[in-house]
Amino acid sequence: MSVPGVPNLPAQPxxxxxxxxxxxxxxxxxxxxxRSFADSNGDGVGDFRGLASRLDYLAWLGVDAxxxxxFYPSPMRDxxxxxxxxxxxxxxxxxxxxxxxxVTQAHERGIRVVIDMVLNHTSDxxxxxxxxxxxxxxxxxxxxxxxxxxxxxxxxxxxxxDTERSNWAFDELRGQYYWHRFFSHQPDLNYDNPEVVDAVHxxxxxxxxxxVDGFRLDAIPYLVEREGTNCENLPGTHHLIAGLREMLDRxxxxxxxxxxxxxxxxxxxxxxxxxxxxxxxxxFHFPVMPRIFSSLREGEATAIREVLxxxxxxxxxxxxGTFLRNHDELTLExxxxxERERMYHWYAPQARMRxxxxxxxxxxxxxxxxxxxxxxxxxxxxxxxxxxxxxxxDEIGMGENIWLPDRDAVRxxxxxxxxxxxxxxxxxxxxxxxxxxxxxxxYAERCVxxxxxxxxxxxxxxxxxxxxxxxxPVLGRxxxxxxxxxxxxxxxxxxxxxxxxxxxxxxxxxxTLLCLANLANRPCEAVVEVPxxxxxxxxxxxAADSATASPAIDARGRLTxxxxxxxxxxxxxxxxxxx
Ligand code: GLC
Numbered sequence: 001m002s003v004p005g006v007p008n009l010p011a012q013p014x015x016x017x018x019x020x021x022x023x024x025x026x027x028x029x030x031x032x033x034x035r036s037f038a039d040s041n042g043d044g045v046g047d048f049r050g051l052a053s054r055l056d057y058l059a060w061l062g063v064d065a066x067x068x069x070x071f072y073p074s075p076m077r078d079x080x081x082x083x084x085x086x087x088x089x090x091x092x093x094x095x096x097x098x099x100x101x102x103v104t105q106a107h108e109r110g111i112r113v114v115i116d117m118v119l120n121h122t123s124d125x126x127x128x129x130x131x132x133x134x135x136x137x138x139x140x141x142x143x144x145x146x147x148x149x150x151x152x153x154x155x156x157x158x159x160x161x162d163t164e165r166s167n168w169a170f171d172e173l174r175g176q177y178y179w180h181r182f183f184s185h186q187p188d189l190n191y192d193n194p195e196v197v198d199a200v201h202x203x204x205x206x207x208x209x210x211x212v213d214g215f216r217l218d219a220i221p222y223l224v225e226r227e228g229t230n231c232e233n234l235p236g237t238h239h240l241i242a243g244l245r246e247m248l249d250r251x252x253x254x255x256x257x258x259x260x261x262x263x264x265x266x267x268x269x270x271x272x273x274x275x276x277x278x279x280x281x282x283x284f285h286f287p288v289m290p291r292i293f294s295s296l297r298e299g300e301a302t303a304i305r306e307v308l309x310x311x312x313x314x315x316x317x318x319x320x321g322t323f324l325r326n327h328d329e330l331t332l333e334x335x336x337x338x339e340r341e342r343m344y345h346w347y348a349p350q351a352r353m354r355x356x357x358x359x360x361x362x363x364x365x366x367x368x369x370x371x372x373x374x375x376x377x378x379x380x381x382x383x384x385x386x387x388x389x390x391x392x393x394d395e396i397g398m399g400e401n402i403w404l405p406d407r408d409a410v411r412x413x414x415x416x417x418x419x420x421x422x423x424x425x426x427x428x429x430x431x432x433x434x435x436x437x438x439x440x441x442x443y444a445e446r447c448v449x450x451x452x453x454x455x456x457x458x459x460x461x462x463x464x465x466x467x468x469x470x471x472x473p474v475l476g477r478x479x480x481x482x483x484x485x486x487x488x489x490x491x492x493x494x495x496x497x498x499x500x501x502x503x504x505x506x507x508x509x510x511x512t513l514l515c516l517a518n519l520a521n522r523p524c525e526a527v528v529e530v531p532x533x534x535x536x537x538x539x540x541x542x543a544a545d546s547a548t549a550s551p552a553i554d555a556r557g558r559l560t561x562x563x564x565x566x567x568x569x570x571x572x573x574x575x576x577x578x579x
Contacts, residue, residue: 017107024214024256024281025319026476027064028382028466029114029389033327034071034093035080035434036413037392039425044432046413046424048089048098052105054416057448061459062466065112067216067258067389069327071099075125075185079327079411081116081218082123082186086203103211112213114258119200120219121186128199129187133173143196144187145179145225153179156231162356162406181222181231191223191240201247208248214256217241217280220271221261233267241271241279249278256281258321262333265311272318284321285311285386287334292324292380293366294339296373296566297346299520301491303339305482308384319476320386324377325394328407329358330366352402360409364397364458369442372566374458375544376517379568382469383495383515385480395462396451399443404435412438417449468542468570474511486527489520490563494530494573512573514538518563530573531557538571552576 017023038050051068058066070080071093080090089099103113122129131140150168158164160182168177169184178187189196204215224236241259248255259271259280265287273279288311291303314320330347332340340357347366348359359366367373374397381388393414402409412435416423421430422437430437438444451459469475478495485492496512512533518524534557538550544567553559553573561569 017110017112021254022477023064023112024387026470026473027112027387028062028469029065029067029321029387030058030061030063031067031069031326031389031391032058033392033411034068036411036424038414038416039421039428039434040094042425042427043092044425044428045092045434047092048094048102052098052102055105055109055111059109059111061395061463062470063111063390065114065213066106067114068116070116070118070218075123077123077185078183079407081118082121082125082183083118084123084125085127086122087206100210107211113211114214114216114256115207115212116218117204117207117215118218119189120222121180121182121188124185124187132187133171136174136176139195142193143190143199145190146174146176147179148176150177152227153225153231155229156181156225160356179225182219188222188225191236197240197243201244204244204248205251208252208255212255214258214281216258216260217244218260220259221263221267233261233263233270238270238273238279242273242277245273245278245280259283262286262331264334265307269312269314272314275315275317278315278317281317282319282321282387283314284323284389285384286331287311288384289323290330290332290335290339290343292377293330293347294335294343295491295519296367296377297342299522300488301485301517301519302488304380304384304491304519308480308482320384321389322381322384322386323389323391324381325363325366325391325410326389327391327411329355329360331356331358333357350402355406355409360400360402360407362398362400362410363391363394365400365443369397370566371458372544375461376519376566376568378462378465379515379542379570380491380517382465383475383493383513383517383570385495387476390462395459396446396448397443397458398446399438399440401436401438401440408435411435415447417447418445422447423449465542472511472513472541472570472572474513478511478513483514484529485516487518487520487524489518489522489524490526490528490561491515491517491519492526492528494533513541514559514571514573516561516563516569516571518565518567521565523562523564523567525560525562528559528561529557530559533557533573535576536573537576538573540569541572542568542570544568 035046037046038054039046040049072083073085073088073090074080106113128140128143132143221232224234225231257280261268261271268283271280271283287307291307295303348354400409413424451457474495474497478497481494483492494514497510533553536553540550
């Protein structure tokens with residue numbers, strides 16, 4: 001398949017999917033916002049065929065799995081997270097056949113497909129809600145959370161503070177209030193009703209049958225409500241997720257689930273469940289994300305270090321999902337008030353840059369388009385525990401448009417080349433585009449085609465780092481250990497296939513990597529302590545300054561590393577002479 005406007009990409013030696021039940025541990029995910037990715041039919045809206053036509057690009061980049069946000073019929077008042085029909089596809093994106101073809105074509109290239117599943121709520125346009133309003137005694141009367149007044153569950157916080165004043169809204173037709181954790185047009189399903197549980201399992205089965213490899217479970221902490229609680233992470237909610245997982249394991253083994261649970265480390269960990277009652281395969285690590293950004297401005301690794309220290313171990317079946325940005329605001333819910341204020345000060349100096357409890361900006365402008373910081377942020381992302389998820393466009397340093405409402409600021413059309421509409425849509429009138437293209441000076445002309453031609457581009461950097469990561473699967477599946485470093489600017493950690501104290505063998509299977517990152521905007525020299533690796537030699541597999549020799553670990557287990565400002569280094573540890 002050729003990509004118009006984009007130079008020919010080298011063929012990828014990735015014929016089909018590897019049969020690997022643990023694929024998600026070493027996978028790199030890529031969130032492809034369907035409506036803004038590639039428009040195949042010129043109506044100004046990205047679609048399945050458009051995304052399919054760019055799969056070669058994603059394979060070239062080194063993406064192992066795409067996550068596609070909701071594509072179901074929807075009034076689109078919340079980017080499609082307001083679903084009006086769980087088992088259809090919105091005609092703007094194509095047909096069910098197009099979706100199936102996309103899955104097949106992705107699989108042919110060794111790329112897995114994860115789709116979004118919104119279980120907490122539907123759109124108020126969903127027929128279940130319309131029936132529930134009309135006929136309280138009918139089959140859907142009890143599908144939502146209804147009450148005669150708005151006094152219950154008063155301890156539940158409001159999530160969309162910019163638009164909502166209450167988690168209850170009054171429905172004139174039924175003459176009752178309904179519960180909603182997000183927008184008032186998104187009524188919450190009533191999971192105390194077993195028929196809702198059955199209906200939702202049927203929906204998940206429907207999509208699992210299409211051959212998708214996994215589901216991102218949207219907003220799962222809020223499924224169940226109980227008086228006197230904050231209505232988050234309740235035992236009933238965990239029971240439901242475990243039930244869903246049990247069904248998938250039985251009927252569609254190997255299908256993964258990824259939790260979107262924007263919670264504190266100890267609460268997120270609970271969404272992995274236990275070996276006896278597993279819940280999600282992966283959970284996004286929301287608390288670590290903002291700390292990557294704050295550490296960059298503090299010039300110290302302390303915040304990252306502390307949050308990882310506070311993160312409990314996860315069961316063997318689980319894997320973290322890490323990310324820098326996604327289609328939402330850069331959420332600041334999982335930081336302290338003081339940290340939040342500092343983040344706003346550093347990263348959202350204009351009020352327009354904020355949304356709800358967070359910052360609606362893209363990665364490159366957030367980091368002042370600093371190449372050193374962009375590299376360091378990605379290198380951290382790729383070496384911390386978990387499987388990384390990239391956000392479309394960030395690989396070319398795409399810009400933002402804070403003049404668009406809400407999170408649309410970071411959802412503008414992908415910039416492919418210099419043809420009409422930057423290659424996003426060949427013949428749509430610019431005014432027809434799902435969202436306007438970025439027009440900001442410095443960002444308007446950025447595109448994949450230019451980045452491909454420029455060997456030093458961020459895109460090529462990222463492709464190379466993804467290759468290095470692929471060559472060292474220990475970065476996906478190895479144990480993680482923080483290491484003391486003499487300079488607070490340095491984050492030092494090891495990823496090891498063998499537990500510390502075991503042999504750092506020569507084979508990939510028993511590999512140990514020592515990862516170093518200098519969060520400060522000044523060069524530094526740090527002594528890192530890795531006692532059980534005393535006497536080992538190191539070999540640099542990635543470095544900001546590859547010219548420098550690889551330091552050895554002395555007999556006392558100390559390694560002295562010099563790092564440039566915002567520098568980084570991944571060192572492969574091998575048994576040294578005399579060991
Ligand atoms: C999730 C989605 C977000 C959406 C919300 C409500 O947080 O990521 O985009 O608005 O759920 O569905």
